[in-house]
């Protein structure tokens with residue numbers, strides 16, 4: 001049984017239809033990547049899973065139970081952690097305070113606490129007295145991920161973590177997400193950055209105009225440049 005099972009999900013913003021029957025599965029311990037250009041529906045797929053944009057048709061199943069359109073706080077409480085693309089940290093609070101708020105809000109006990117977070121992100125320990133608004137883009141991304149980890153998710157939805165970051169910062173972030181993956185955390189990653197995704201993913205789904213155009217092992221795309229180009233370049 002997959003941990004997450006998305007079956008033929010449709011979604012819309014008002015009258016504007018965006019997803020047209022997206023199906024995908026994520027097994028425990030897997031790192032799965034949603035690839036695709038601007039505006040193909042990667043974020044909407046994650047929002048549909050979280051219940052932020054409830055599907056208009058289809059099913060979302062979590063650990064074998066149907067949860068389609070559940071409330072986002074229920075998703076979080078049930079172990080689905082969402083790291084949105086817009087890095088919503090509290091700019092006026094320090095790094096430590098941001099993490100403390102997340103810890104208080106966490107409805108689940110798990111292996112994540114200040115100590116384990118600071119071990120994964122030593123930089124955040126150094127910056128613990130700095131205000132969120134004074135962090136660099138890469139530091140804010142770390143803090144956003146750290147905050148979500150405080151809720152001890154079983155599945156981490158990571159939306160475009162590398163967006164807008166300098167190449168060296170992306171390298172560093174990649175190492176940290178790889179550590180999370182190697183520690184057994186299940187990850188669904190949405191990325192336009194092909195190198196970033198293929199460096200991490202076990203399997204990929206390539207979206208195009210709100211549908212799955214291709215799915216398969218990441219290895220296939222790593223090996224086959226022609227396939228990669230045909231699926232992912234304009």
Ligand SMILES: Nc1ncnc2c1ncn2[C@@H]1O[C@H](COP(=O)(O)OP(=O)(O)OP(=O)(O)O)[C@@H](O)[C@H]1O
Nearest residue numbers: 013016018036037038039040041042043044045192
């Ligand atoms: N709040 C919204 N209201 C109306 N339309 C929206 C809204 N958010 C997204 N859309 C539209 O839905 C489509 C899919 O958007 P979505 O954000 O899911 O794509 P994406 O693959 O995440 O893109 P990106 O790579 O830019 O993050 C796009 O055409 C977008 O313009």
Ligand SMILES: [Mg+2]
Nearest residue numbers: 042043085160
């Ligand atoms: Mg997006």
